Amino acid sequence: MTNAPTAPLSATGLAAATPVDRDRYADLLRLFSIGMVVLGHWVVALLTLHGAGTVSTSLLLMLSTWVWQVMALFFFVGGFAHARALRHRPPDGRFVRTRLARLLPPVLVMLAVWTVLALLMHATGYTIGQFAAGLQLITVPLWFLGVYLVIVLAAPLMMRFHERFGLWPVLGALASAVVVVDVLRLGTGVTLVGFANYLFVWLAVHQLGYGYADGTLQRGGRRLAGLFAVGGLAGAALLVFGTSAYPVLMVGLPGNDVSNSAPPNLALLAQSLFLIGTALLLRRAGTALVQRPRAWFAVATGSSAIMTVYCWHLTACYLVQSLLLVVGVRLPAADTPLWFPALAGWLIACSLVCVGIVALFRRFERPADALVRGSVRPAVVVAGTLASAVGLFVVSRIGLDGLVTEQGLPGAAVVPLLLVAAGAFALRSPR
Numbered sequence: 001m002t003n004a005p006t007a008p009l010s011a012t013g014l015a016a017a018t019p020v021d022r023d024r025y026a027d028l029l030r031l032f033s034i035g036m037v038v039l040g041h042w043v044v045a046l047l048t049l050h051g052a053g054t055v056s057t058s059l060l061l062m063l064s065t066w067v068w069q070v071m072a073l074f075f076f077v078g079g080f081a082h083a084r085a086l087r088h089r090p091p092d093g094r095f096v097r098t099r100l101a102r103l104l105p106p107v108l109v110m111l112a113v114w115t116v117l118a119l120l121m122h123a124t125g126y127t128i129g130q131f132a133a134g135l136q137l138i139t140v141p142l143w144f145l146g147v148y149l150v151i152v153l154a155a156p157l158m159m160r161f162h163e164r165f166g167l168w169p170v171l172g173a174l175a176s177a178v179v180v181v182d183v184l185r186l187g188t189g190v191t192l193v194g195f196a197n198y199l200f201v202w203l204a205v206h207q208l209g210y211g212y213a214d215g216t217l218q219r220g221g222r223r224l225a226g227l228f229a230v231g232g233l234a235g236a237a238l239l240v241f242g243t244s245a246y247p248v249l250m251v252g253l254p255g256n257d258v259s260n261s262a263p264p265n266l267a268l269l270a271q272s273l274f275l276i277g278t279a280l281l282l283r284r285a286g287t288a289l290v291q292r293p294r295a296w297f298a299v300a301t302g303s304s305a306i307m308t309v310y311c312w313h314l315t316a317c318y319l320v321q322s323l324l325l326v327v328g329v330r331l332p333a334a335d336t337p338l339w340f341p342a343l344a345g346w347l348i349a350c351s352l353v354c355v356g357i358v359a360l361f362r363r364f365e366r367p368a369d370a371l372v373r374g375s376v377r378p379a380v381v382v383a384g385t386l387a388s389a390v391g392l393f394v395v396s397r398i399g400l401d402g403l404v405t406e407q408g409l410p411g412a413a414v415v416p417l418l419l420v421a422a423g424a425f426a427l428r429s430p431r
Contacts, residue, residue, distance in 0.1 A: 025287045026080050027290070029073050029279055033071065036068060039347070042313070051334065052335075066233075068250070073275055080213045084213055096155075100149065106311045109364045118413075136399035145392050147393065149385055154203065228280065229277030305365055308364070312358060320350050392416070395416040
């Protein structure tokens with residue numbers, strides 16, 4: 001992830017201060033991907049809290065998840081940003097610590113605040129019904145960060161593979177690994193086997209970012225972009241509708257949570273190629289848009305707090321829901337005529353609350369170069385990164401409702417939280 005430039009007071013000043021070699025379109029894609037994730041989570045939260053009716057089984061809504069699931073764009077831009085940073089040949093340990101210095105502080109603050117809230121809720125008995133669901137789901141988005149930290153750790157090695165073998169052989173090897181994992185998962189029926197594709201699918205998408213950074217994808221022109229878009233969409237459709245092995249959903253919905261993203265699989269990789277190909281086809285128009293000072297000001301400002309938004313966006317909608325509970329208001333279910341006006345009001349309210357939360361906590365998201373001092377042994381960097389990654393992934397799956405047992409003892413969520421804290425402590429700058 002690249003750091004957004006420090007924004008001057010005016011849009012014109014920011015445009016003038018932005019380096020001419022900065023790929024503004026990459027920043028736009030990153031912000032768009034996180035924005036789509038936020039909107040998707042808010043819509044799913046509304047469906048969960050106020051009723052989805054029969055909508056969650058609608059084929060049209062299920063197909064819409066092929067556009068909702070946009071994390072591929074974030075991993076793609078992450079690969080681009082990592083390639084740009086690695087061209088200066090930084091030591092592997094410093095590269096990893098610099099990336100994590102931007103990613104981890106907002107997450108640590110969010111987990112610290114919610115751990116305190118969870119303990120207070122357990123102490124006061126507010127751990128039933130929607131309150132328990134909130135504690136269970138508040139950490140769900142952190143799966144992405146757990147995976148992304150491992151990708152960051154692997155980035156220098158994958159860059160060396162890219163430089164030695166080129167884009168297509170490495171991409172082919174990763175895609176083949178995805179196929180092998182799918183075959184093993186489907187053949188054995190052991191879901192845990194599929195978890196290996198959290199690494200292989202997203203590494204493949206990340207590797208395409210290297211191809212974007214060195215111009216390989218651009219040299220392919222619109223023909224290659226179109227091949228990705230059409231081929232990826234056709235491949236996903238063939239896997240989903242031509243076999244019984246892959247569900248329609250690319251991301252789960254309330255009451256219909258079996259999807260291609262948990263764990264990732266070949267259908268999700270095909271859908272990722274579709275998204276990346278579409279993004280490449282729109283590159284010229286997107287670049288022209290962000291050349292406008294006001295548009296670039298909005299993108300750069302949003303990018304400067306992107307991790308803060310990601311960490312706190314579910315908190316925003318839970319606060320809105322808490323207010324609705326206090327005043328005794330229940331919004332219409334999704335299969336009623338009043339749902340769309342309710343959705344508009346819900347999104348506006350969540351956006352306003354999110355802006356306030358981000359204004360409060362964005363101070364913890366600072367340029368990474370200012371946070372990394374001294375050196376840490378490579379083995380410690382690896383151990384600290386993996387500890388944080390495993391902790392984030394596990395807590396994303398078990399939530400914070402298990403922080404305290406019914407007997408008042410430390411619960412299952414304590415271990416992954418300690419892993420995250422220990423990993424971050426190991427990566428700190430030495431005094």
